[in-house]
Amino acid sequence: MIQFDAVHKRFPNGTTAVHDLSLEMPEGGVTVLVGSSGCGKTTTLRMVNRMVEPTSGTIRVGGRDVTRQDAAELRRSIGYVIQQGGLFPHRTVLDNIATVPLLLGWNRRKARARAAELLETVGLATDAGKRYPHQLSGGQQQRVGVARALAADPPVLLMDEPFGAVDPVVRTQLQDELLRLQKELNKTIVFVTHDIDEAVRLGDRIAVFRTGGHLVQCAAPEELLARPADDFVAEFLGAERGLKLLSLRTLAAVPQGPAPDSGTWTLVLDEARRPLHWRSADDAERPVRPLGDSDSLLSALNESVASPTGLIARVDADGELTGVTSRDDILEHANRAHAELGVAA
Numbered sequence: 001m002i003q004f005d006a007v008h009k010r011f012p013n014g015t016t017a018v019h020d021l022s023l024e025m026p027e028g029g030v031t032v033l034v035g036s037s038g039c040g041k042t043t044t045l046r047m048v049n050r051m052v053e054p055t056s057g058t059i060r061v062g063g064r065d066v067t068r069q070d071a072a073e074l075r076r077s078i079g080y081v082i083q084q085g086g087l088f089p090h091r092t093v094l095d096n097i098a099t100v101p102l103l104l105g106w107n108r109r110k111a112r113a114r115a116a117e118l119l120e121t122v123g124l125a126t127d128a129g130k131r132y133p134h135q136l137s138g139g140q141q142q143r144v145g146v147a148r149a150l151a152a153d154p155p156v157l158l159m160d161e162p163f164g165a166v167d168p169v170v171r172t173q174l175q176d177e178l179l180r181l182q183k184e185l186n187k188t189i190v191f192v193t194h195d196i197d198e199a200v201r202l203g204d205r206i207a208v209f210r211t212g213g214h215l216v217q218c219a220a221p222e223e224l225l226a227r228p229a230d231d232f233v234a235e236f237l238g239a240e241r242g243l244k245l246l247s248l249r250t251l252a253a254v255p256q257g258p259a260p261d262s263g264t265w266t267l268v269l270d271e272a273r274r275p276l277h278w279r280s281a282d283d284a285e286r287p288v289r290p291l292g293d294s295d296s297l298l299s300a301l302n303e304s305v306a307s308p309t310g311l312i313a314r315v316d317a318d319g320e321l322t323g324v325t326s327r328d329d330i331l332e333h334a335n336r337a338h339a340e341l342g343v344a345a
């Protein structure tokens with residue numbers, strides 16, 4: 001766990017970047033720091049590994065006050081990923097990833113073997129290891145940045161806008177990869193972003209900051225979306241707060257019924273009972289995108305709008321049809337969930 005206790009940071013020029021911050025970042029969880037530019041997110045992050053020293057207050061990592069530890073040693077024990085990878089341009093990808101293990105005194109062979117293993121972990125081909133950073137795409141460079149931060153298997157990972165410089169499609173892929181990795185690795189991650197959608201996707205906890213380094217609210221995404229602490233947070237979350245909440249809820253609890261076998265549109269299945277498409281009485285075809293229990297209510301609503309029947313096809317892990325659900329059932333479930341949470345207007 002990372003604990004901030006009454007932490008204040010004032011730079012020599014008089015700027016207060018972080019104001020009286022008390023915050024707990026749970027072990028094995030992703031804490032996302034969000035807020036507009038200049039509100040103190042990066043300063044907060046950099047105080048964890050002592051790249052910035054607090055003016056007052058205490059920061060503990062795993063119960064130990066960071067100011068009582070050797071700064072260089074502390075930094076080697078904490079992974080750090082920044083925008084555009086921050087890779088060394090004149091070192092190969094493999095040598096970039098092996099940086100910290102080598103600093104820790106591993107022999108070259110072991111460090112390179114670890115680097116090669118990590119290339120695979122972050123979804124890069126082995127031959128990428130021999131290239132130089134400029135020979136990779138922005139998204140690939142970010143993956144190398146993550147691999148480098150993971151090289152010495154640190155329990156804590158600091159990520160400062162790591163996916164800020166890549167296009168939206170690659171960004172979503174990188175977010176998916178991080179979620180997959182985190183399921184296996186359970187690191188304590190502090191993640192800085194401007195993007196509230198990214199925060200909602202990745203965060204177990206989201207801390208919203210306001211200019212002047214004030215923490216306004218720290219809560220689980222659902223709680224934040226359902227009950228923003230004040231108008232500032234509500235505005236920051238945006239007008240689509242209700243839709244974002246739907247993106248966090250899954251279809252699992254929404255009832256399903258049998259697919260219609262007559263009527264204007266029927267669902268055509270293959271021999272393994274996997275949905276192929278909708279077919280009308282006069283032989284027109286419309287695509288179907290089957291959904292599983294872990295898909296979100298937002299995806300379900302989207303699909304139900306695209307579906308000619310307003311029905312979504314539900315499938316199991318093998319892609320086999322389990323039933324269908326109507327748009328009305330999805331909406332009714334969403335309304336009930338919102339009401340249970342007491343969603344503030």
Ligand SMILES: Nc1ncnc2c1ncn2[C@@H]1O[C@H](COP(=O)(O)OP(=O)(O)OP(=O)(O)O)[C@@H](O)[C@H]1O
Nearest residue numbers: 011013015016017036037038039040041042043044
């Ligand atoms: N070394 C420094 N000296 C003086 N002021 C600084 C220094 N570093 C940051 N600041 C100021 O502290 C405030 C917080 O900066 P910080 O980089 O932590 O914000 P941020 O929320 O991460 O912003 P961004 O999203 O734009 O990166 C800003 O007003 C910034 O100008």
